[in-house]
Amino acid sequence: MRKALEGVRVLDMTHVQSGPSCTQILAWLGADVVKIEAPSGDITRKQLRDLPDVDSLYFTMLNCNKRSITLNMKSARGKELFTEMVKDFDILAENFGPGAIDRMGFSWEKLQEINPRLIYASIKGFGDGPYTHFKAYEVVAQAMGGSMATTGFEDGPPLATGSQIGDSGTGMHTVAGILAALYQREHTGRGQRVTVAMQHAVLNLCRVKLRDQQRLAHGPLNEYPNEEFGDEVPRSGNASGGGQPGWAVRCAPGGPNDYIYVIVQPVGWEPIAKLIGRPELIDDPEWSTPEARLNKLDKMFQLIEDWSVNHGKWDVLAMLNEHNIPCGPILSTKEIIEDASLADNEIVVKVDHPERGEFTTVGMPIKLSDSPAEVRRSPLLGEHNNEIYGSELGVSEQELAELKANGVI
Numbered sequence: 001m002r003k004a005l006e007g008v009r010v011l012d013m014t015h016v017q018s019g020p021s022c023t024q025i026l027a028w029l030g031a032d033v034v035k036i037e038a039p040s041g042d043i044t045r046k047q048l049r050d051l052p053d054v055d056s057l058y059f060t061m062l063n064c065n066k067r068s069i070t071l072n073m074k075s076a077r078g079k080e081l082f083t084e085m086v087k088d089f090d091i092l093a094e095n096f097g098p099g100a101i102d103r104m105g106f107s108w109e110k111l112q113e114i115n116p117r118l119i120y121a122s123i124k125g126f127g128d129g130p131y132t133h134f135k136a137y138e139v140v141a142q143a144m145g146g147s148m149a150t151t152g153f154e155d156g157p158p159l160a161t162g163s164q165i166g167d168s169g170t171g172m173h174t175v176a177g178i179l180a181a182l183y184q185r186e187h188t189g190r191g192q193r194v195t196v197a198m199q200h201a202v203l204n205l206c207r208v209k210l211r212d213q214q215r216l217a218h219g220p221l222n223e224y225p226n227e228e229f230g231d232e233v234p235r236s237g238n239a240s241g242g243g244q245p246g247w248a249v250r251c252a253p254g255g256p257n258d259y260i261y262v263i264v265q266p267v268g269w270e271p272i273a274k275l276i277g278r279p280e281l282i283d284d285p286e287w288s289t290p291e292a293r294l295n296k297l298d299k300m301f302q303l304i305e306d307w308s309v310n311h312g313k314w315d316v317l318a319m320l321n322e323h324n325i326p327c328g329p330i331l332s333t334k335e336i337i338e339d340a341s342l343a344d345n346e347i348v349v350k351v352d353h354p355e356r357g358e359f360t361t362v363g364m365p366i367k368l369s370d371s372p373a374e375v376r377r378s379p380l381l382g383e384h385n386n387e388i389y390g391s392e393l394g395v396s397e398q399e400l401a402e403l404k405a406n407g408v409i
């Protein structure tokens with residue numbers, strides 16, 4: 001069966017996390033992704049290593065299903081080989097610091113001259129303006145995209161979330177841009193520039209907090225647990241501040257992840273009141289309606305917690321789901337990596353690697369019935385030099401040896 005992006009070729013000049021998370025998805029959709037690395041390799045091959053002299057999990061978990069070539073883009077021959085490849089590829093993706101590709105001698109204008117069908121995607125920290133030339137990492141984007149100000153508890157400092165919304169979140173936005181550009185090229189015959197700023201991607205994911213910023217002008221945010229409001233959206237702990245109240249309540253035996261997140265929809269109140277042993281609250285006007293409960297959500301969740309602390313989170317999950325009450329136990333990373341249903345869904349998958357042996361990674365979260373993803377290991381540094389420069393670009397064996405000796409590849 002042909003894969004969705006079979007025949008699409010991606011020159012992948014991404015590094016670290018944001019860019020590689022994007023091109024890995026393209027590879028799982030069936031594109032031929034060729035990762036160009038400086039001869040020293042993507043810096044993450046050596047970062048956070050758990051085993052000596054073996055590509056880190058940081059690298060192996062973000063670069064599956066790609067081929068790897070090395071190329072020194074600052075050498076004259078390197079630029080020639082790159083030019084040859086650009087002619088033959090559909091997509092160039094990169095996330096270097098601002099201006100790096102231009103400094104290599106490849107402006108967008110130049111790239112268009114070489115290949116007018118090329119789609120050129122870049123991830124940067126920021127859009128045009130005062131921050132354009134600034135570098136950015138995950139938490140910088142969380143800080144400047146609205147996430148940190150709205151994450152955490154009211155009386156604590158701003159918090160970073162563990163979800164990599166700045167890096168992988170931006171990578172996923174970039175996938176959407178690239179796929180749209182590929183589709184538009186079907187009609188125009190032309191490639192185009194795709195740019196995504198990490199600050200913008202985080203802000204897109206924090207959209208509802210700007211909703212609440214504007215609601216504040218018309219009064220307090222009653223769905224928030226906070227008692228006092230100033231002129232900016234406060235951190236609201238584990239309350240989403242959305243239409244249905246929710247909170248993480250403690251469970252037995254009281255470990256750091258023995259919590260369950262419970263949402264109380266209007267229809268959920270009656271079964272919850274029964275479950276927690278407070279059936280008299282079902283018809284009590286002080287408790288019976290969502291409006292009546294709104295000003296005492298903290299008390300409501302305390303009542304639920306007084307019950308849940310006596311049960312394990314898996315039992316609470318079962319009991320609440322018997323009544324169709326939306327809830328989710330807080331799963332630790334250990335529980336997730338050992339979860340049978342996630343393995344069955346091939347979202348937690350095991351991959352073999354010639355140097356590190358078997359490792360676990362997160363598989364393809366987007367399921368296509370006609371284009372199922374097969375997760376294959378990440379490439380070793382320069383593993384496909386001979387295949388791509390030799391067989392595909394026609395570089396002779398002798399020159400290949402010279403290029404290696406001269407540090408071009």
Ligand SMILES: CC(C)(COP(=O)(O)OP(=O)(O)OC[C@H]1O[C@@H](n2cnc3c(N)ncnc32)[C@H](O)[C@@H]1OP(=O)(O)O)[C@@H](O)C(=O)NCCC(=O)NCCS
Pocket residue numbers: 015016017018019036037038039071072073074095096097098099100101103104123124125134135136137138167198
């Ligand atoms: C992540 C980031 C902060 C890292 O910064 P950094 O480690 O200083 O690396 P940079 O990307 O700025 O620079 C890479 C350098 O390597 C060089 N380089 C990269 N690939 C090369 C190659 N194949 N051959 C020769 N040189 C190469 C670049 O030309 C650049 O050199 P220059 O600054 O002299 O022009 C930066 O890349 C960045 O802001 N990226 C955009 C936002 C982003 O994606 N951040 C999240 C990462 S998860």
